Amino acid sequence: MARIGVFVCHCGKNIGATVDCERVAGEAAKIPGVVHSENYLYMCSDPGQLKIKDAIRDKKLDGVVVAACSPHMHERTFRRAVAEAGLNPYLAEMSNVREHCSWVHQDIEDGTAKAIDLVRVMVEKVKLNQPLTPIRVPVTKRALVIGGGVAGIQAALDIANGERDVILLERDPSIGGHMSQLSETFPTLDCSQCILTPKMVEVASHPRITLLTYSELEEVDGYVGNFQVKIRKKARSVDMDVCTGCGVCMEKCPVKKIPSEFNVGLSMRPAIYTPFPQAVPNVPVIDKENCIYYIKGKCKVCEKFCGPGAIRFDQEDEIVTYDVGAIVVATGYSLYSVGEKPPGSTIAGYGEYGYGNIPDVIDALQFERLASASGPTEGHMRRPSDGAEPKTVAFIQCVGSRCPEKGITYCSKICCMYTVKHAMLYKHKVHDGDAYIFYMDIRSGGKNYEEFVRRAIEEDGVVYLRGRVSRLYRKDGKVIVRGADTLSGTQVEIAADMVVTANATLAQPDSQDVAQKIGIAYDKYGFFSEKHPKLAPVETNTAGVFLAGACQAPKDIPEAVAQASGAAAKVLEMFAVDELEREPTIAVVNEDTCVACFFCKRICPYSAVEEKEIKDRDGNLIKLVSHVNEGLCQGCGLCVVACPSKSIELLGFTDEQLFAEINALAE
Amino acid sequence: MSKGLQDIARELLEKGEVQVVVGWGAVKADPDRTRPILVTDPDEVGELVWNPRCVNNLAVYLTKAKSDVQALGKAAIVAKGCDVKAITGLIQEMQFSRDDLVIIGVACKGVVSDGSLWQGELTEENRDLKCRFCDVRTPRTYDHLVGEEVPPVDAEDDWKDVRELEEKTPRERWDYWQEQFERCIRCYACRQACPFCYCTRCIADKTLPRWIESGQHPRANLAWNIIRAMHLAGRCVECGECERVCPVGIPLNLLNRELAKEVAVEYGYRAGYDSEAPPPFATYREEDDQSFIR
Incomplete structure (x- = not known):
């Protein structure tokens, strides 16, 4: 009893x-x-x-x-x-x-x-109820940080400074991410590169950090504390150990007309390149698609001029495997392309804004490059079409964001603030210029953010017009902006010299692939899902995988950095013990009655169900059954529901227990 | 038609490509009927027949639960289009692999559920109900084909029978099924005839907890019939064997088809067409509609 x-x-x-x-x-x-x-x-x-x-x-x-x-x-x-x-x-x-x-x-x-x-x-x-014992799993005390933007850099540094090894993975030739492209940052107007590059250098020289640039995630296997990750190190065609970063190859490369990714197409780069002068590592890569040697089999000019002899045309992609205990995903965001609808995208373009057709309509990231001292104009305000200094600039906010018609319902959050900053920077550079901002609402929640907006309006004379822009078109070298000013109830037409669009912040185009590789959830926009919006904003539903930065939702730099440090703290918390304790409320398979239909394996969101062979004493296969990996199982119970022969039970929530509960109610 | 089948079977057995052929054979005592037979000797292929009386879905013999044909060696199976759908489903559910099986497909213009109805000619009257909407009269996959390819039935409405049921009010439908299930004697013939009921321990036989009460209480009958239908939703290929073998004449295939239609409408999925397709009720998708959860 x-x-x-x-x-x-x-x-x-x-x-x-x-x-x-x-x-x-x-x-x-x-x-x-x-x-x-x-x-x-x-x-x-x-x-x-x-x-x-x-x-x-x-x-x-x-x-x-x-x-x-x-x-x-x-x-x-x-x-x-x-x-x-x-x-x-x-x-x-x-x-x-x-x-x-x-x-x-x-x-x-x-x-x-x-x-x-x-x-x-x-x-x-x-x-x-049966007595249960927590599951203990060992921990590999090494972390993988995916993404070398400011969030990934911060997470990697925090973990490494906590005396744990980190692998920092970046798919571009250099770390730095979007932040390295920015001119100045709100609300303090300090130079983005000036505050970021010291961190980049620290990453490169940190003894605990293994930096893998120009590398991509191939595969993630295993479970919390015990992940095996496969990484593809793309062939740079340059020997990283030999190259001194002198840059002669870039000067001599006969290909000069490739739109620079870093400058968002506002300047050209050679086929062998580093994205920007402060790149970390400062070792160029050969862009095989545009390199004459790779296309035609002749050229090798870079090899000829390379003093230390670092060019390796025969280098091949290399797959490396690491055991890691925790993963921080910091893959960042991409910017909505308002031009034509990108192939495969469900999100419509903004044909009426003429982006891509009118050279003086640029997006926010291009403006950052234009305003940046390291940019194509060395920070001088020059519009792309003729290099003239624009005297009237219109800024359009919410291009894509908060626009269900275009397929994006959310607020991109950062654009209100960077548009203020853009207008302010413009006014600081062109004192006699006029800056107009078309906006829906000004969302300036954040420390010193509202003050920054007031400063732009009151001290720098930026004109805010509350309303949407219906059309942009070219006329006599100007860009005519037709829109509404809903506060005065009038139509507005501005003959601007340049127009800057604050495009919506999107998830990375391949975020869903990355999520599936790692086994984490994402929302309908491709942003990664946190475990709990309030009480577990850094964790994912997959134990041992944490989020940092704009891959979860649009975030500004302070937020991305704060979350990165949060993720790092979570990782260090995990690594503080030798064994992890997991809840024992997991699924177990009755191997006698399992008929190996593997519905459980198909339906498991955590890939926790494996095929197991049952053999007799002589090693002959008797049958296949399913087996739940207790390190991976999260106890969600989907397999229990899917099993037609009722051969899976969730410990702590067995069918018998649930029946007893129902029967008690039915009494 | 039987001749072509026998030739194929003989060759397969003689060459040792298979060790057993699962097919239909004549019943000496009752010429109107056929029965499932296993042929292992090339000299006995003359036993095999193929005609509209060959109604049984032989795929049921391929899983361990019913008869371990696989234990006899590699098997060839004689299969109509609907039977091939069941085979496809079983491959999808990993019960065996396609390479383990030779399929002798038969081109089929329909079968009769009661052999005495067919006396040499198939008509709209004697053709079985399940054949009215058939779109696999030539099996979708096979290694050998007996007979000439037959085009699918051009049914005006693939779900006519189901729609008639749906026209009833929920109350009327409930009463209708209650009335049907009341007759159930829980003989489990439906389960035994079904190729997809291959669990070695059926949920009906589980005692801790007991999901389905034993005995013929109407509540227990209801539980069994609902669970049977739900376990087959998205898997049943509508071969109609359950309905054919039911001794009390419960229109089980109508219930199966009602669920198949739901799956077709809601998930755009028909069972038994593609062994590579993910089964809708055994697939986790983050983007699944969850608006019904409030």
Whole structure:
């Protein structure tokens, strides 16, 4: 016969106001198998926990039901208390009489009746609870950080400074990401590269960091604490150990007309190149698609002029494998292309803005390059068409963002602030120029952000027009901006010399592939999903994988850096122990009755189900069955539902336990 | 037609390409019927027949649960288009691989559920119900084909029978099925005839917990029939064997087809057409519609 204790919590008035806790405890005492029942004002308090511990010892309880709040709140508290009293913690369950009962009822009779039912249900379940032992898995104390933008750099540095090894993966030839392209940063107007490059240099020289640039993630295998990652190191065609970074090859390369990715097409680069002068590592790569030697088999000018002899035309891609314990995903964002709809995209373009057809309509990232001292104009305001200084510039916000018609409903968050910054930078460079900003709302939440906006309006004379722009077209060397000013209720037409569009922030175009490789969830826009929007914003649903930066949602630099440090702290927390403890509430397969249809394997979101061979003593295959990897299983229960022969059980939530609960209710 | 089949079977057995041929044979005591037979000796291929009385779906013999034909060696199976759909589904569900099986497809213009109805000529009247919407009269995959290719039935409405059912009100439908299931004697013939009921321990036989009450209580009958239908949703190839073998005449294939239509409409998926396709109810997709969860 079971010996179960029931502990009913008042939670002050939270439960007590709509549930007669004393009556619930009284009724619970009558349930067969319940040998102890009491109620108390705050069960989670020290005296409350002491009551549970005392009852376990005095009454020799073999099961505990705490009728209180959601297990999300205090299950850990009570299980710990139960364990301290010498009982297996998984013999304790919570019955949620707060969120599921007192908070949703007004009548004390209704509330009490339901609370009694909820307690009865949980008592019947606990009768069938089995002692469980947390699963222990070893940890490889090395982290992989995917993405070498500011978020990835910060996460890598924090982990490395915590004395753990880091592999920093970047697919471009240099780390730095979008931040390295920016001119100045809001709200302080300090130079982006000036604050970023010291961190880049630190990454390159840090003894704990293995930097893999021009490399991409191929495959992720394994589970928390024990991932195996395969990385493709793309052939640079340059020997990194020999190259001195002198740059002669870039000067001599006869190909000069390739639009620079770093300058967003505003300048040209050779076929052998580093993206920008402060690149880390400062070793060029040969762009095989545009290199004359790779196309025609002749040229090798770079090889001829390379003093140290670092050019390697025969270099091939290399696959390297690492064991890592944790992964930080910091793959960043991409910018919405307002021109033609990109192939494969579900998001419509902005043909009416003439981007790509009108040279003086540029996007925000191009403006950053134009305003940057390291940019194609060395920071001088020159419009792309004729190099003239633009005297009237229109900035258009929310191009794509908050626009369900174009397929993007969310706010890109950073554009309000960078557009203010753009207008301000422009006014600082062209004192007699006019800057107009078309906006929907000015969203300037953030430390010193609103002050920054006011400064632009009041001190720098930036003109804000609340309304949308319907059309841009070229006329007499000007770009005519037709839009509305909804505050004065008039149509506006501005003959601008240059127009800057604040394009929506999108997920990386291949973010879904990356998510699938790593096994993490993403939303319909391709941004990676956090475990909990408020209480676990850095974690993913896959244990051991963390998020940093704009790959999760549009973020500005301070937010990306803060999240990166958060992710790093999570990684270091994991690495502080030698073995990880995992919840034992995982799926187990009954190998006798499994018929190997592998519906479980197909449906498992965590790739936790494997095929297992059952062999006889002589090693002959008897049959295949499915097997749940306990390191990977998250206990979601999908396989249990999919199994037609009911050969999978979720420990702690077995069919029998659930039946007992239902039957208790049906009594 | 039987001759062509016998020649293929003889060659396969003689060359040792297969060790057993699963096919239909005549019933001496009752010439109107055929029965499933296993032929392992090339000299006995004369037993094999193929005519519209060959209604059984022989795919059921390919899984261990019903008869371990695989234990006899590599098998060849004689299969109509609908039977091939079942084979395709079983390959999809990893019960065996395509390489383990030789399919002797038969081009089929329809079968009769009761052999006595066919006396040399197939008509709209004697053709079985399941053949009215058939789009696989030539099997979709085979290694050898008996007979000339037959074009699919050009049905005006593939779901006519289901639509008639759907025209009833939910109450009427409930009453209709209650009435049907009340007759169920829980003999599990439907389960035994079904190629997809290959679990070695059926949920109906599980006791801890007991999902389906034993006995013929209407509630238990309802539970069994609903669970049977739901376990086959998105998998059933509508071969109609369950309905044919039901001793009390419950229109089980109508229920199967109702669910098949739901799957076709909601998921754009028909079972038994592609062994590589992910089964809709065993696939995790982040982007699945969740708007119904409130």
